[in-house]
Amino acid sequence: MRHTLVCLILSFLITGCSLTNMDKMEAIEYSVLQWERADFSSLNKFDPMIESFEGILSLFLDKKLTFSIAAISYPTIDPNGEPVTASGLVYHPLNAKSKGAIIFMPMAHLNRDGGTSEELYVTEGMMALLGYTVIIPDLIGSGISKDRVVPFLMAENTGRVAWDMYRAASQYIWEQFNYLLPAQVSIMGYSLGGSAALATQKHIETYHSNTVKIKEVFAGGGPYDLPVGFSAYARTGISEYPAVPHTILAFDHYYKLHLDYSQIFAGALLENKNYQTWLHGEYNADKLKELLGYNLHAYMHEDFFKPYQQQNQEFQKLWKCLPENSVTQGWRPKGPIFLIHSNADVIVPVECAEAALVKLRKAGGEVVLHKYPGDHYTVGYLYFIRAMLRYL
Numbered sequence: 001m002r003h004t005l006v007c008l009i010l011s012f013l014i015t016g017c018s019l020t021n022m023d024k025m026e027a028i029e030y031s032v033l034q035w036e037r038a039d040f041s042s043l044n045k046f047d048p049m050i051e052s053f054e055g056i057l058s059l060f061l062d063k064k065l066t067f068s069i070a071a072i073s074y075p076t077i078d079p080n081g082e083p084v085t086a087s088g089l090v091y092h093p094l095n096a097k098s099k100g101a102i103i104f105m106p107m108a109h110l111n112r113d114g115g116t117s118e119e120l121y122v123t124e125g126m127m128a129l130l131g132y133t134v135i136i137p138d139l140i141g142s143g144i145s146k147d148r149v150v151p152f153l154m155a156e157n158t159g160r161v162a163w164d165m166y167r168a169a170s171q172y173i174w175e176q177f178n179y180l181l182p183a184q185v186s187i188m189g190y191s192l193g194g195s196a197a198l199a200t201q202k203h204i205e206t207y208h209s210n211t212v213k214i215k216e217v218f219a220g221g222g223p224y225d226l227p228v229g230f231s232a233y234a235r236t237g238i239s240e241y242p243a244v245p246h247t248i249l250a251f252d253h254y255y256k257l258h259l260d261y262s263q264i265f266a267g268a269l270l271e272n273k274n275y276q277t278w279l280h281g282e283y284n285a286d287k288l289k290e291l292l293g294y295n296l297h298a299y300m301h302e303d304f305f306k307p308y309q310q311q312n313q314e315f316q317k318l319w320k321c322l323p324e325n326s327v328t329q330g331w332r333p334k335g336p337i338f339l340i341h342s343n344a345d346v347i348v349p350v351e352c353a354e355a356a357l358v359k360l361r362k363a364g365g366e367v368v369l370h371k372y373p374g375d376h377y378t379v380g381y382l383y384f385i386r387a388m389l390r391y392l
Contacts, residue, residue, distance in 0.1 A: 010021040025211050030168040033071040033087065033144070036120055040065060043129065045121035047384075060392050066094045067128050070176075071117040072283040073144050074168035079254040086161055087117035087143035089136040090169045091128035092177060098133045099391075100215075101181045103166060105189030105196035106136055108152075108243075108285070115143030123384060128335065131154065131392055133173065133181065137165035140197070146281065152243075152250035153223060155325045158196045159203025166204075166212070171316070186391075190383045191348065191376070194222020198327035198356070205334050214335030218390065220383035221341055221347045221376055225329075225355040226322040232349035234305045237296045240376070241347040242279070242288045244296065245269065249279050251321045262301075263314040268292070269299035294346070328356050333365030340386070342370040342379040 038045075040063040073087045092098065104124040109115055115138040116122050128134045139161055141150030151157045170181050189197035197219040204212055222231045223243065234238050245265065254260045261275060269275050269292060277293060292299050303311045308319060323329055337360065341353035350371060357369040372379050 078163040103192035107193040117143035194219035347376040
């Protein structure tokens with residue numbers, strides 16, 4: 001006990017910042033799956049886009065910085081409360097004081113070979129190059145839990161799994177590096193990670209605000225409001241990314257809706273029940289785009305495009321699940337939220353971000369939205385560049 005107290009005092013003096021109250025954070029077991037030491041020379045491993053900015057970044061980054069990358073596993077639960085082992089990555093500086101903690105929620109992994117625990121260098125980890133401690137959950141269905149159905153866009157479970165990853169990472173960092181994470185954490189994420197970032201903020205501020213404070217959320221391109229997003233897809237009939245069918249399968253599985261897919265899908269997706277294989281991790285996003293195309297009319301039942309009152313019973317069962325999985329409802333954000341979005345996004349309609357701005361402000365949150373020209377991917381690159389500049 002005396003040794004622990006001395007370590008706490010020394011850590012406070014060394015870090016010079018407020019500390020997370022470990023006594024209030026329930027202990028959690030973890031296992032280290034992989035570990036590697038990295039430095040500035042690893043820049044090109046994170047993302048080809050980042051490598052192209054190596055010359056500029058070298059002017060701002062500490063080229064002597066070394067940091068560790070660990071893939072860890074930890075226990076959590078699925079949307080039905082069943083125990084499951086999940087995984088994720090933890091980046092932590094080795095030869096410098098950490099500038100702070102960032103929970104960086106991952107972009108979507110549609111195939112079962114995705115997940116941060118299987119690849120130590122991921123785009124979300126680039127903030128480690130700036131000297132931050134970066135925590136990246138795989139979420140269920142990726143990494144070590146790739147045999148599970150992905151709870152696609154299921155907000156409450158996303159927040160819970162991310163929180164358990166944060167607990168495991170906090171314990172790992174303390175035990176391995178004698179470092180306590182700051183009492184404030186930033187949360188980031190783009191695309192699916194954007195809505196996951198707000199889901200994580202909502203979970204922490206709802207259940208753990210006495211333990212951890214959200215410094216800010218910097219998110220982009222996220223499907224924050226599902227009814228608004230689904231309505232936009234139905235109106236335009238266009239989706240460059242197969243988010244709609246994946247969401248439907250996830251909700252059907254975890255909510256036990258027992259959907260009749262002959263009233264949900266059409267075309268090649270329904271033929272020979274291809275949805276049973278195509279949407280269960282056999283193919284990555286590029287292959288699914290090749291199989292399905294961008295025209296929703298080619299693989300969604302005609303009732304999807306009708307007003308709610310005119311849709312068949314199967315779609316009405318699904319629609320009842322959408323509001324509770326929208327991070328625009330049911331809470332008042334305490335930490336400030338900064339959003340960016342493409343104003344011509346055909347993967348995640350910009351209406352999702354506009355709805356988040358209006359609804360979360362109305363709830364009393366501090367929310368800012370910046371819209372940019374370009375597609376989802378172009379603004380995605382901008383998001384990561386702005387993230388690097390924001391946290392220099």
